Amino acid sequence: MKALVYAGPNKVEVRDVPEPQAREGAVKVKMLYCGLCGSDIGIYSGKHPRAKAPLILGHEFVGIVETAPGGSKFAVGDHVTAYPLISCGECYPCKNGTPHVCQTLHLLGIDTDGAMADHCWVDEDVLVKVPEGISDKLAALAEPLAVVVRTLHQANFKTLDRCVVMGAGPIGILTAILLKHSGAAQIIISDIDEGRLALCKEFGFDAVNVRDTNLIDHVNKATDNVGVDIVFECSGVESAALEVTKLTRVGGTICMTGVHKAPHAVDLMDLNFKEQTMVGSRVYTMREFADSVPLLANMAEDLEKVISQVIPLSESDKIFDMVADPSLRTVKILVDCQA
Known part of the structure; x- marks a missing residue:
């Protein structure tokens, strides 16, 4: 499958990579759109302290369930996004109700391969179903919107x-x-x-x-x-x-x-x-992430204007050049993972 891979400081490549293997408790998701985050820019520059090449980028995504295990609460064809935080479960914050600020917090697309790819296996317990009526492009904004929901709560x-x-x-x-x-x-x-x-x-x-x-x-x-x-x-x-x-x-x-x-x-x-x-204010809780998904519909007209460009995955190695070009006036760039 194709994926956008961080290959080292100031270098990304669209590569053919092995498709990830099925694992217990995970759902195979066909990726539709994945947003570019400021943290991805930090990775590209080589300044992120944890991200190591080679790494598939991306954690702001929406996709379609393609394979689900028996008894899953998700059905093939469901549109989903995912809470991308990975907590240890053992530190003081994790054991006291705030795993989103885990002392060794990891993130999909930073510490493990991410979502700027054809497909990804995602743990079922972090998936959130996208309600009907919310466009796929809009659903890719759920993660950054969750950051904002958290900051209003904190304030x-x-x-x-x-x-x-x-x-x-x-x-x-x-x-x-x-x-x-x-x-x-x-x-x-x-x-x-x-x-x-x-x-x-x-x-x-x-x-x-x-x-x-x-x-x-x-x-x-x-x-x-x-x-x-x-x-x-x-x-x-x-x-x-x-x-x-x-x-x-x-x-x-x-x-x-x-x-x-x-x-x-x-x-x-x-x-x-x-x-x-x-x-x-750092990231968001699982509840804030889940609540942010239906919230997208209430602000759809404004939020759609935030998506400034959509680039096909096949050309996504140009995405950081786009960010650096002031004439393009980028705000939020999405990668079309099936193009």
């Missing part, structure tokens, strides 16, 4: 909260879309990419290019110098870390959604004097 978001989203990458845009559909009173989103900010304006967000506009001044003006209820930091950049407390009101919440790969300065005196709450 304790409430209807009519005023929010800033820092960073208009796929997770930032999805965060803002979910805020819109959850009743946020005000959504300010920042970035430096004019193409992504133009898309954000289509959604009705207050989109700010921080190359041209001081975000702190903009937020102060928009909130009568109060600040917003919640800041979702989705950019992972150093300058954002120093700004988060300035954007947040007294008693407000800062949710660190983007991963900062190095220590960055934060104004901790603001955190004290303004009695702010800062909380981290």
Whole structure:
């Protein structure tokens, strides 16, 4: 079968690879679409600490059940996606109800071969059926949407909260879309990419290019110098870390959604004097993932606009060149695994 294989730093190849073998408790899934994640970009660059070549990429997928064991709750022809986290079951978080932050958390497509392939055998207990009426392309967004569901839960978001989203990458845009559909009173989103900010304006967000506009001044003006209820930091950049407390009101919440790969300065005196709450958000629970699948239907019109390109698996070795080309204005790229 064909698969997109990470072959080493800055090198991927579409290869003919052996089809994976059947195993007990697993279902054979014919892959339809698989999304490209920021973590895949990190793998491609050679900077991911766990991913080792050769590795089939991909963990944001939708497929069709092709073979299911007797007594399975899934039938041949069911459209499915899967919770891709792999927990050890033995560490403190795993034994105390939070296996999604396992101390040795692994992930499909990072620690084991992933889903950018013709087929994959997937453990039945992590599969989630996709309801009828949700398109296959839309279903490939279930995993990143689950990340966003988690971050709203972690931030304790409430209807009519005023929010800033820092960073208009796929997770930032999805965060803002979910805020819109959850009743946020005000959504300010920042970035430096004019193409992504133009898309954000289509959604009705207050989109700010921080190359041209001081975000702190903009937020102060928009909130009568109060600040917003919640800041979702989705950019992972150093300058954002120093700004988060300035954007947040007294008693407000800062949710660190983007991963900062190095220590960055934060104004901790603001955190004290303004009695702010800062909380981290990493991935998602199994329940949040499962709940995100039917949620796709409620936001379909907006979510479909996030899918900027679809590339056939046979040409997917070009996918990272597409990401690096600013003229293509990529947001979320899907791989058509049957093309």
